Amino acid sequence: xxxxxxSGPIGFVGLSHLGIISSITAxxxxxxxxxxxxxxxxxxxxxxxxxxxxxxxxxxxVAKHRAHIRYTDRAEDVSSCSLIFFTLDVPTDESNRSDLTxxxxxxxxxxAKAADGATLVVMSQVHPGFxxxxxxxxxxxxxxxxxxxxxxxxxxxxxxxxxxxxxxxVVGCGEEAAIPGIYSxxxxxxxxxxxxxxxxxxxxxxxxxxxxxxxxxxxxxMLAEICEKIGADWMEIASALRLDKRIxxxxxxxxxLGIAGGNLERDVVTTQNLxxxxxxxxxxxxxxxxxxxRRKEWALRVLHEEGLLDQTRPSQxxxxxxxxxxxxxxTKNSPALALIQSLHSYxxxxxxxxxxxxxxxxxxxTVMPSALEAAREADVLLIMTPWREFSEAxxxxxxxxxxxxxxxxxxxxxxxxxxxxxxxxxxxxGS
Amino acid sequence: MLTxxxxxxxxxxxxxxxxxxxxxxxxxxxxxxxDRIPFRTVxxxxxxxxxxxxxxxxxxxxxxxxxxxxxxxxxxxxxxxxATLMKNLQMASHLxxxxxxxxxxxxxxxxxxxxxxxxSSLITESSSCEPSDLYALMHVGREKMIRLAxxxxxxxLAIVRPCAxxxxxxxxNSYGANRFIRTALAxxxxxxxxxxxxxxxxxxxxDVAMILKLCLLHRCSGVVNAVSGQAVSFMDIAKLVLSxxxxxxxxxxxxxxxxxxxxxxxxxxxxxxFPGFRARSVNVGIPQMLxxxxxxx
Numbered sequence: 001x002x003x004x005x006x007s008g009p010i011g012f013v014g015l016s017h018l019g020i021i022s023s024i025t026a027x028x029x030x031x032x033x034x035x036x037x038x039x040x041x042x043x044x045x046x047x048x049x050x051x052x053x054x055x056x057x058x059x060x061x062v063a064k065h066r067a068h069i070r071y072t073d074r075a076e077d078v079s080s081c082s083l084i085f086f087t088l089d090v091p092t093d094e095s096n097r098s099d100l101t102x103x104x105x106x107x108x109x110x111x112a113k114a115a116d117g118a119t120l121v122v123m124s125q126v127h128p129g130f131x132x133x134x135x136x137x138x139x140x141x142x143x144x145x146x147x148x149x150x151x152x153x154x155x156x157x158x159x160x161x162x163x164x165x166x167x168x169x170v171v172g173c174g175e176e177a178a179i180p181g182i183y184s185x186x187x188x189x190x191x192x193x194x195x196x197x198x199x200x201x202x203x204x205x206x207x208x209x210x211x212x213x214x215x216x217x218x219x220x221x222m223l224a225e226i227c228e229k230i231g232a233d234w235m236e237i238a239s240a241l242r243l244d245k246r247i248x249x250x251x252x253x254x255x256x257l258g259i260a261g262g263n264l265e266r267d268v269v270t271t272q273n274l275x276x277x278x279x280x281x282x283x284x285x286x287x288x289x290x291x292x293x294r295r296k297e298w299a300l301r302v303l304h305e306e307g308l309l310d311q312t313r314p315s316q317x318x319x320x321x322x323x324x325x326x327x328x329x330x331t332k333n334s335p336a337l338a339l340i341q342s343l344h345s346y347x348x349x350x351x352x353x354x355x356x357x358x359x360x361x362x363x364x365x366t367v368m369p370s371a372l373e374a375a376r377e378a379d380v381l382l383i384m385t386p387w388r389e390f391s392e393a394x395x396x397x398x399x400x401x402x403x404x405x406x407x408x409x410x411x412x413x414x415x416x417x418x419x420x421x422x423x424x425x426x427x428x429x430g431s
Numbered sequence: 432m433l434t435x436x437x438x439x440x441x442x443x444x445x446x447x448x449x450x451x452x453x454x455x456x457x458x459x460x461x462x463x464x465x466d467r468i469p470f471r472t473v474x475x476x477x478x479x480x481x482x483x484x485x486x487x488x489x490x491x492x493x494x495x496x497x498x499x500x501x502x503x504x505x506x507x508x509x510x511x512x513x514a515t516l517m518k519n520l521q522m523a524s525h526l527x528x529x530x531x532x533x534x535x536x537x538x539x540x541x542x543x544x545x546x547x548x549x550x551s552s553l554i555t556e557s558s559s560c561e562p563s564d565l566y567a568l569m570h571v572g573r574e575k576m577i578r579l580a581x582x583x584x585x586x587x588l589a590i591v592r593p594c595a596x597x598x599x600x601x602x603x604n605s606y607g608a609n610r611f612i613r614t615a616l617a618x619x620x621x622x623x624x625x626x627x628x629x630x631x632x633x634x635x636x637x638d639v640a641m642i643l644k645l646c647l648l649h650r651c652s653g654v655v656n657a658v659s660g661q662a663v664s665f666m667d668i669a670k671l672v673l674s675x676x677x678x679x680x681x682x683x684x685x686x687x688x689x690x691x692x693x694x695x696x697x698x699x700x701x702x703x704x705f706p707g708f709r710a711r712s713v714n715v716g717i718p719q720m721l722x723x724x725x726x727x728x
Contacts, residue, residue, distance in 0.1 A: 294555075297699035304660075304702045304709065311707030342703045344438075 005030045005189065007182060011081035013106050014088025015042050015071070017053045018123060018154055022087045024061050025163040027068035029189040035071050036078035038106075043071035054329040054354045057160040079113035083121070083182045085150070086110075090125045096265040096333075097273075100126065107134060116144040119180050123152045125263070127270050128203040135174045135199075147174055148183065149199050151206040156261055157327025168193040172202025210267035214259055215284075216252035218291045224255035224430035225295070234430030235412070255429035257299070257335035257384070257410055258292035260324035265292075265333060295429075296335045299382050300342050302408050302427055308380050314346055316403065318378035320371050321385025322352040329354050336384035340365060349374040353387055372401055379404030386413035395422055432556065433646075433653040433704040436587055440648035443498040443536065446470040449480070449526075450502035454601050455541060455593070458640035459500060466644070475503070480522035486529040493529075498537035498647050501526060501577070507566045508603045516565040523573040527580035537587050537650050539643060540577050542570045544594045544632075544656060544694075555697045556592075556654045589646045591639075593657035594696065597716065598636030599723035607665065608633055608717060611672045612724055615680040621673070625687035627666030632658045632696050635716035645705045659710035660698035671717040677725050 012023035015037035023035040037043055045051075051058060062069075070077075078084060088106060090098045103124050111120060122131055131149045138145050149172030155162055169187050171179065173196055179187070187194050197205070224234040238253040247253075259265055268285055275282030308315045324334040331337050340348055340362055349366045350357070351374035359365060368374035371390060375381050375398055383390055390413045399405070399422045407414070407424040419426040446463055450456040451474030463470040471492070478488045480503050493499065503522060505515050530538070547554050548561035562568040574590055581588035597608035604610050611621045634657055642657045673680050701708070711719075 290555075290557075294697055294699070297697075297703075300699060300702055300706075301660075304698070304706070307709065309702070309706040310709070343706060345706065 005032075005185070007185075008032075008082050009034045009070075010186065011036060011078035011084035011110075013037075013078055013084060013086050013110055014103070014124065015046060016087070016089035017156075017159070018089045018152055019085075019087035020046065020051060020053060021055065021058070021154060021159045021163050022085060022123060022152070023069060024058070024065065025160070026186070027065040028061055028164060029186075030065075030068060031186065031189070033069040034078045034081060035069055036073065036075065037071075038073055038075065038109075040073075043073045047071040052329075054327070055159045056157070056327055061160055061164075075109055075113055079110050080115065081118070082115070083119045083180075083186060084110060084114060085121045085123055087123045087152075090266070092262055092266045092269075092332075096262065096269045098125065098127065098266055098270065100130070111138060111141075111143060111145055114143075114145055117146075119146045119148065119183050121148045121150050121183065123150050125152070125206065125266060126203060128200045128207075128274065130203060131172060131174065131199040146176065146180055148172060148179070149202045151202055151209075153206075153209060154263075156263075156330055157325055166190055166192045168195060170202050170205050171196045172199040172205075173197070174199055207267040207270055210264050211271055213252055214264050214268055214288050217256060217259060217264075218288045220253050220255050221258070221291055221295045221429075227430045232431070254411070256295065257429075258294070258296035258333075259288070260296075260333040260335060261328075261330055262332035296333075296338055298410060298429065299335070299339050299384065299408060303343075303380065303382075306406060306425070308406060309343075309346070311345065315379035316377055317343065317346055317348045318375045318381045318402075319348055319350045320352075320374060320381065320383045320390050321387055322350060322355040322357060323385045323387075326385055326387045331355055331357075334384075336382075339382070339384065349376075349378065352385065353389060372397065376401045377403045380406040380408065383407075383409040383411065383413045386411035390414070395419060399424065432700055433589065433651050433655045435704070436650040436652065437648070440645075441650070442466075442468050443647050443650075444469065444496035445494065445498070446500060446647060447493055447497045447535075448472045448500045448502060449478075450474070450504075451477075453502050454598065454603065454636060455596065455639055455643075456500070456502040457600055458598065458636040459502070459643050462637070462640040462644050468644070468647070480525050481518050483525070485522075485525040486532065489526075489529045490533055493533055493535055495534045495536070497535045498539070498650070499535050500539040500541070500643065500647070502541045504541075504569070504573075506603050508605070511565055513565065516569050519569040520572055520576075523576045527576050530577070530580040530584050530586065534584070535586060537647065538577065538581050538589070539646055540574065540588065540590045541643075542574055542590050542592045543567070544592050544658070544696075546571050546574070546592060549692065552693050553695050553697060554656065556656055556700050587650055587652040589651040590654045591643060591646065591657050592654065593639050594632040594634055594659075594694075596636050596639055596657075597633055597720055599720050600636065607631065608668050608672070608713070608720065611665075611669055612676075612717070612721055615672050615676045616678070616721075616724055619678055620681045620683055621669045622683045622685055623665055623669055624685055625691065626684060627669055628664055628691050630662040630664050630693040630695065632660070632662045632694065633668065633713055633716070634659045635711050635719070638710040638716075641708060642701070642705070645708060649704075651704065655700055655704060656696055656698070658696040658698055658701065659712065660696055660701070661712055662693065662695040663713055668713060668717065671713060672721065675718040675721045677721075 009032040012035045027033045135147045151170035227234040241247045242249045272285045322336045351368045407426045410429045412428045451472035545567035546560040549563045601609040639657045
């Protein structure tokens with residue numbers, strides 16, 4: 001392994017989505033990286049270039065910087081590093097509550113083995129108060145280790161680009177606020193502002209970012225539904241909002257099928273729990289959750305409104321897209337899967353360019369090899385994930401292969417006017 | 432949310448309908464009869480649920496394999512006072528005593544959308560229950576009592592909350608389609624508060640019966656609103672009656688007593704539970720009811 005930056009290898013502990021992206025990004029900055037995960041088969045698969053996540057640019061980045069990264073399942077390999085990041089994505093249950101057990105175990109194991117003076121950085125998604133409690137544990141164990149919390153803002157489907165060019169770093173500090181040289185050198189390599197603050201502020205900052213995103217999404221969805229009822233078009237309104245400096249060109253103004261993916265939902269639940277513990281108001285969170293649940297059922301309601309669920313004349317349904325959004329393999333809280341589960345008594349043909357579902361869980365579903373094959377003979381086509389390849393579908397051919405003409409495209413993947421001109425019964429969110 | 436214990440429909444051994452002569456119980460009986468599903472009705476003359484002897488009498492009637500549908504209640508037209516509330520709770524108390532002492536396969540409790548906060552304009556099954564009068568309080572209390580009894584006895588329970596139910600056999604004459612059609616046919620007049628702007632969901636009684644039948648066939652547990660999913664204004668209902676009535680009808684606008692409120696329902700739970708079910712719109716149901724009422728009168 002060549003060494004071009006830093007005074008020693010940087011460790012990454014926990015190779016889920018966040019760990020995979022963070023470690024290869026560090027390697028891309030020419031730091032030598034030791035990436036560790038104790039779970040069976042993970043490090044071997046990664047060493048062979050088999051990634052369990054789908055991210056644009058990931059494979060190219062790994063191919064280019066493979067010499068700077070070493071994957072391992074031996075804790076000793078990583079515990080000798082002077083700078084160790086904890087990057088395990090915290091799993092959530094069906095109620096979107098975090099389970100920190102695995103992260104705690106990793107922290108306990110690695111901190112016990114780490115050399116005195118090492119710097120530990122938690123990037124996993126933790127609740128306010130977590131790092132303070134870990135710091136106290138380290139102190140009570142008489143470990144001379146520095147602990148920091150670094151806010152991660154990984155975006156599924158855009159994770160590589162954001163990790164290579166972060167907008168800013170937010171670092172939570174304990175009793176000693178000064179960032180050690182090795183960590184400082186790492187942060188400086190990305191040429192972005194570094195904001196330091198106390199642990200609790202940084203931990204809540206991460207949640208605050210997601211709450212603001214959820215707020216934008218929910219407001220967009222609420223207003224988009226009104227548009228659907230009164231003949232307005234949300235996309236026309238969104239153009240105006242993006243030019244307002246108080247809202248901005250990058251605001252989350254595209255209507256969607258509720259909140260999905262797991263991260264936003266987790267932070268919403270964490271906020272709710274924090275408010276409940278502290279006796280502060282979080283009624284807004286309940287409204288977000290309600291709005292999300294309602295929008296997730298949009299496609300089901302449209303099918304019902306259009307009279308396409310008559311079981312005496314079952315419609316052949318086609319679904320394009322299973323991922324919760326384009327550019328990712330994740331189906332956590334995916335509206336497409338929720339729809340398919342709701343329609344268990346209807347035959348459904350599906351196609352997704354990335355996601356592979358377990359057919360044993362969906363015996364009424366047939367997975368097709370292409371989008372057009374899924375749509376063949378269908379009475380209804382629902383485009384539940386706006387993958388780019390769907391936007392490029394040849395519409396006349398699509399019309400020809402379908403039996404019916406109902407085309408429900410919530411995200412507007414297709415050109416509405418072109419669909420209407422071809423005689424499709426076309427519906428999308430926000431208009 | 433509503434859970435199916437039977438994903439494919441299975442005919443219950445027998446359905447026991449508590450409440451023999453009510454608007455909904457008669458429609459349910461007709462629906463079960465049409466599908467040759469065995470049923471038995473139990474009226475208040477046979478078992479008066481207010482009476483302390485009710486649990487014992489029910490034990491003699493109900494078999495282990497029976498599904499029980501509870502429609503019995505003193506409706507607002509019988510009284511909105513404390514005494515009526517207490518009688519309704521007494522009925523529920525006896526039912527709970529009965530459920531604690533026997534085994535049956537399934538319980539359906541017919542509640543009401545009155546349980547929801549009257550200020551909410553969009554309702555789901557998870558909307559908060561905030562009874563605004565004693566009738567609504569009665570249903571909230573009875574739901575909780577019967578839920579506890581069923582939980583203790585390990586009997587699956589479905590609670591069905593209908594919105595405004597209309598149909599030819601209505602006995603309550605409440606404001607809306609039922610009263611409009613009755614006064615239109617009898618007096619040639621429909622009296623609206625304000626200009627009838629308030630939007631409400633109205634469901635035809637046969638559609639409520641269909642939802643109940645589906646709950647029985649799938650042995651459902653949970654809560655579902657029995658609604659059409661289409662909220663229309665009282666003025667629109669009145670206009671439908673006007674256009675379909677067999678005689679000239681005048682519209683009388685009267686001062687309204689309170690502010691205009693609307694109530695819509697999100698029917699996702701109902702659609703997910705029974706995707707093939709579709710309640711008729713008032714455009715179909717009102718003329719049907721008018722035709723049936725015209726024959727009666």
